Amino acid sequence: MSETSKTPRSVVGREGVLDVAARLFRDHGYGGVSLRKIAGAAGIKAGSIYYHFGSRDEIVVEILDAGIRTVHESMRQAVAALPEGTGAETILRAAIGAHLRALLDASDYSSANVRIFGQVPQSVRDANLPTRRAYEAEWDNLLSRLQKDGALKRDVDIRRLRLMLIGALNATLEWFDPKRGSADALAQTYTDVFLHGILAEQES
Amino acid sequence: MSETSKTPRSVVGREGVLDVAARLFRDHGYGGVSLRKIAGAAGIKAGSIYYHFGSRDEIVVEILDAGIRTVHESMRQAVAALPEGTGAETILRAAIGAHLRALLDASDYSSANVRIFGQVPQSVRDANLPTRRAYEAEWDNLLSRLQKDGALKRDVDIRRLRLMLIGALNATLEWFDPKRGSADALAQTYTDVFLHGILAEQES
DNA sequence: GTCTATATGGGGATAGAC
DNA sequence: GTCTATCCCCATATAGAC
Numbered sequence: 001m002s003e004t005s006k007t008p009r010s011v012v013g014r015e016g017v018l019d020v021a022a023r024l025f026r027d028h029g030y031g032g033v034s035l036r037k038i039a040g041a042a043g044i045k046a047g048s049i050y051y052h053f054g055s056r057d058e059i060v061v062e063i064l065d066a067g068i069r070t071v072h073e074s075m076r077q078a079v080a081a082l083p084e085g086t087g088a089e090t091i092l093r094a095a096i097g098a099h100l101r102a103l104l105d106a107s108d109y110s111s112a113n114v115r116i117f118g119q120v121p122q123s124v125r126d127a128n129l130p131t132r133r134a135y136e137a138e139w140d141n142l143l144s145r146l147q148k149d150g151a152l153k154r155d156v157d158i159r160r161l162r163l164m165l166i167g168a169l170n171a172t173l174e175w176f177d178p179k180r181g182s183a184d185a186l187a188q189t190y191t192d193v194f195l196h197g198i199l200a201e202q203e204s
Numbered sequence: 205m206s207e208t209s210k211t212p213r214s215v216v217g218r219e220g221v222l223d224v225a226a227r228l229f230r231d232h233g234y235g236g237v238s239l240r241k242i243a244g245a246a247g248i249k250a251g252s253i254y255y256h257f258g259s260r261d262e263i264v265v266e267i268l269d270a271g272i273r274t275v276h277e278s279m280r281q282a283v284a285a286l287p288e289g290t291g292a293e294t295i296l297r298a299a300i301g302a303h304l305r306a307l308l309d310a311s312d313y314s315s316a317n318v319r320i321f322g323q324v325p326q327s328v329r330d331a332n333l334p335t336r337r338a339y340e341a342e343w344d345n346l347l348s349r350l351q352k353d354g355a356l357k358r359d360v361d362i363r364r365l366r367l368m369l370i371g372a373l374n375a376t377l378e379w380f381d382p383k384r385g386s387a388d389a390l391a392q393t394y395t396d397v398f399l400h401g402i403l404a405e406q407e408s
Numbered sequence: 409g410t411c412t413a414t415a416t417g418g419g420g421a422t423a424g425a426c
Numbered sequence: 427g428t429c430t431a432t433c434c435c436c437a438t439a440t441a442g443a444c
Contacts, residue, residue: 012427029323031235034419047422048428056420089403118378119233119323153404160393161402163379164372171371174322189364197401198365199293200357216409238437251440252410260438 011042014052019108022063026112030060030119057124060116064128067113072135074102079142088151089195095142096194097187099169104176104183114170136162165194215246218256223312226267230316234264234323261328264320268332271317276339278306283346292355293399299346300398301391303373308380308387318374340366369398 011020020041024033035056039046053059078098079091103110117125139162146152152161172186215224224245228237239260243250257263282302283295307314321329343366350356356365376390 029235031233031323035421036419044427045429046420047430050421051427115322118319119235151404152402156393156397156402160390161397164376164394164397167375167378168368168372171375172368174371175367186364189360190368193360193365193368193401194397195401195403197397197399198356198360199399200355239439240437248409249411250438251412254439255409 012044017042017044017049017052018059018062018066021059022067022108022112025060025063026108026115030116057121060120060124061127063109064113064117064120064124065131067107067109067111068128068131068135070107070110071099071102071113072131072138074098074106075135076138088146088149089191091142091146092195093187093191095139096165096169096191097184099166100172100187100190101183103170103173104178104186111173114173136166139166168194216248221246221248221253221256222263222266222270225263226271226312226316229264229267230312230319234320261325264324264328265331267313268317268321268324268328269335271311271313271315272332272335272339274311274314275303275306275317276335276342278302278310279339280342292350292353293395295346295350296399297391297395299343300369300373300395301388303370304376304391304394305387307374307377308382308390315377318377340370343370372398 011017017038021033021038024038024041034046035049036046038059039049049059053062075095075098078094082091082094103114117128140158143152143158143161147154147156147158169190172190176183176186215221221242225237225242228242228245232241238250239253240250242263243253253263257266279299279302282298286295286298307318321332344362347356347362347365351358351360351362373394376394380387380390
């Protein structure tokens, strides 16, 4: 190692600040986290933050972007890993499971995103928009393809379906408790409901 | 009229303050609304608020409670108005429709509740809990009854089903746009998906 | 019931030492 | 790369006049 072995006594550096900030924003919301609190959790002083970032909202935008990218990548890979000719039900199960696991298990960034997006000022929302749009397009492409193949009912608007689906999945963050069941089990239940409904039998 | 005809130049009084506060909280979130802004929108000065309320959070608690009560009452009446022996599908359609209309069309209080509940301090959340629990129990009772009658699949946990359902309905607040379709139409689509799923045909 | 004035505290951000 | 010190603004809340 050409570098001297450094054992950072604090969680310093740009990345460390982002990590603790993501967790704090997820736990306490946009308005509940000050630069002083972020600095305190990272083991530095508030003024030092400005060496790494130009403003508080610059931190927030980076966290929002990283959160979406994490879920997007997770979902994209889960679907891409399936063999050719996989059925619609299996594809949707993979996509929903990946989204939910990334949100509930894997990443402080993705959960922070869902938690605070509705609380941030318009300028921050706008900065996050391109990244969001890309993920939304991924879902729209998937759902359109399945609908064109005849796997999905024809009378559902794709955009509305995507909004309903992602909205429902993200809402689980508010009540999901790992002590009551895994994210995987929840994904199973959710997929069952969305694909087949909750009625016991069909009506004419 | 024994009272002199008063044409309040400002939206004053306890109720007026609550009305404008509910709208502001819905539009800008918990952290985005100060007493000065509430007072400004109501046409009075910030200090005057304390004649009606003991603190900012006291206003918030009242708005949260009123929001739940509105949706609860709307849903309860919609179900109670159905004749004896109504089928499960019609009952659920009425309940979901009532919840969604109250949330999206009718009340600034109910939308404010959904919007800011996740942002308020724990003490405020606790104060709102009993009212929430009562509405949750209303849904659990309805769903349990339908499941016992054999109308719903047996393998779904009622609590989880209720969390998924209400969470999904409330999530529509983030993207619903009346210019793209009525709350009624959205309720139709949502009920269809939840009751029957989105797959075009059953798999063995 | 609403006003003005003010106490008190915390926030984001900047400057310059180390 | 982090510190200390500080500027300036805005927040909640209180006190007392009208």
